[in-house]
Amino acid sequence: MANGATTAAATPPVVKPKVSGEDWIMRAVLMGIGLYLTVSILLPLYAILSKSFKNADGVYIGLSNYAKFFSTPALFWSIQNSLTVTLICCVIVVTLAFIYAYALTRTSMPFKGLFKGVALLPILMPSLLPAIALVYLFGHQGIFKSWLMGHELYGPIGIVMGECFYVFPHVLTILLIAMANSDARLYEASDALGASKIKTFFTVTLPSVRYGLVSAFFVCFTLVITDFGVPKVVGGKYNVLATDIYKQVVGRQDFEMGAVVSMILLLPALFAFAADRIVQRRQVALLSARAVPFEPKKDRVVDYGMLAFCSLIGVILVSVLTMAAFASYATFWPYNLTLSLKHYAFDMMDGGGWDSYYNSIELAAWTAVIGTAMVFTGAYLVEKSKGFKTGRAAMQLLCMVPMAVPGLVLGLAYVFFFNAPGNPLGFLYHTMPILVICTVTHFYTVSHLTAITALKQLDAEFESVSQSLKVPFYKTFFRITVPVCMPAILDISMYLFVNAMTTVSAVVFLYSPDTALASIAILNMDDAGDVAPAAAMGMMIVGTAAAVRLVHAVLSRGILARTQAWRKR
């Protein structure tokens, strides 16, 4: 522009919108939650990172710890071991879950509801439990030991079997969502053009779920490589990164090496997380508002073939759980199989007794209540507040961080951060609150995304209307936003509760004798050779998680039917 100078001089003053009291409240709360996440994830991550560059005396020694790691074969072979079992699991689980999801969404197979329910069973248990069941099935005194044809359960075979069981529902859920978004018009077009079923599968079905497949692969990868429960029980001498962290810290008290292994475990998890986010962003554009839902047609061969396949998977899933249950009731495996409740007398064993179970309930309840309130409020402010763009974008980014951090890394990071001399928050160490903080943060991202999705479905102008009516935002939040989003809020609280019950990884470094948890008790009893009581405690968690799911279902149907009367026409 030739007359840029005069234009600039003539530019009228920019209007600075007045920031109202309400805006300040919103910003303050948002900053509060941002501060919480900073303290509960960013600072601990920094603590563990810097620890990996220091020696036991806290002196900075550069990359020496890393050099030691890579010059010790016993340590760096774990990387290869971890990657091997993880990739094998990914191939097996994604393939099986894909066929299973296909059967549930694209065929007229009978008993779909039942199969869907059965497939979600593993969600109710800590990953330690299927591993314990595997010991009873294929271990030294296992019923089906001969099926392994002389191979040893303890090692890669056991890890792969256990992990496949543990991650199956998670992978299946992703694939079910990806496959639910199918457009019947594409199938009709393919049919009309005379394409064969096989060709339709490869030209229509597969491309439409490719992002879901990639996403499922990455989720599977992250879950397996960061899982600690399965390799802890059936890993034997086969070292993987997750168990190495535990061994370095708990076994050898080598915190610095624990920090190094944590950093190395963080890398693949970070990579998988980043790749998954990129893929998910692309997926959005794929959905068309005018898509017609696909209605599968009857086809005896396919339907019964799928029924056979799903039954097989279903039987495997149920038998693992049944085995765990039976193991917990059998008086003295395998010599005396009369049923008794002997192994449920937890107070007679090490590991924390019944108190650990009650502690778990307490932790889960606090996590569900505090976590849901915080996550939903935070998501609301990120999504619905005005102005303050940088703050909101930073917050959104911060909410994504927990997903990328494996539980073990988070837990160890808390040790370094909260236990550091001079940290004013040190009083939290070895208390119930730190377990709650850690668990809320560990499962923050998925809850946050659930809340954001629900909030995005609300009319964007609710806030504008209430402002014009001079109703403060918090009144509208409690009278409109919360009731309308109640289904999502219940989902989030159930998710947090169940995960708090089953999690082992993050809290394993953080409990104290007074705050032992049920999932930790399983670990410790199994370590001490009390495998049956460990299975019994696992069954307590399964029972509790199932009961909570049931309550959730009743709430969703019952109370929601009343408060959500407006949903009906």
Next chain:
Amino acid sequence: MNGNDKAGYLKVRDVIKKFGEFTALKGVSLDVGEGEFVCFLGPSGCGKTTLLRAIAGLDIQTSGSVEQAGRDISTLPPNERDFGIVFQSYALFPNLTVKKNIAYGLENRKMPKAEIQTKVFDLLALVGLTEHGDKYPSQLSGGQQQRVALARALATSPGLLLLDEPLSALDAKVRVHLRHEIKMLQEKIGVTTIMVTHDQEEALAMADRIVVMNHGVIEQVGTPEEIYADPATPFVADFIGTTNFIDGEVQAGGQVRVAGLTLDCGPAVDGMAPGDKVTVCIRPEDVQINEAAGEGVPGGIAVKVTDVEFLGSFHRCHVKPMNGNGAVNGLEFMVDLSANRARALGIREGMDIHASLPAELVRVYRSTASV
């Protein structure tokens, strides 16, 4: 008092709104009188909703000022302004009944319960939904939902009512019915009202004054009659109703030369010099038709009918001017004939007729202003 005058209840001055690099409003100034019904009319992306949201304080302008009832509200958040608003989506609270929706703004004002009830009852009666008060929004039809939104916006007796495309989510019949109702309602309670719409018919039928906008500027402000009969720019002429555009060149004596023809444009070319490039506009219904050539109507031209479209109450004829050696190159325009007139003329394709463009109805714009 506070300098509140009837003519300038709402004063918008030099409002500029930028979204990053994009300038949505390029210096808009406007006065709205108290009790007036004003429509912001324009194609999508013209800035009409942006202007409305700036007036509401929902998206405050980058620069410029807004004054309401003598009070500078330029920087105030919406809850410190005085308006009620109805959105295209209505944004009714789905979990509250119709009554609760309407009472939503009242309950926050420490009004006694009985008084709220009376007020809600009156409003329900006003919008004709007395028997639907206990239903939920999803149980109502689109038109009914729209009326609830209107009642909710009026409940707190705001000084200004803002309507953001309130009718465009409804089907055609309901829309025509409701626009009449809204207009009657507005006249009855006398609230100053601004409505945003892209539907010219809606604007013509409802507004006291129309603000035609395009590309972030106001093209014209005027009564519906003024806008229609005397469009200030070719854009307005084109956007409101249908217009013939013919390129030409000014000649001496109030005439314009158009592709070999000379049109008498009278006072429409005042202030233009011979040789100026211009665009001549005339509405299809303003073209007069006589049965055959030779009747000697001044300014008349011989034309051939090339196409007749039947459009219900009228016929739209496409005609081409003729001279001695056939059709004049590249020139064609539309003529609207009422059903009666078309029947009387026995209009049909291929017919030779005589058209005249009355000088007082012809408008001439300098060609620099592109459509």
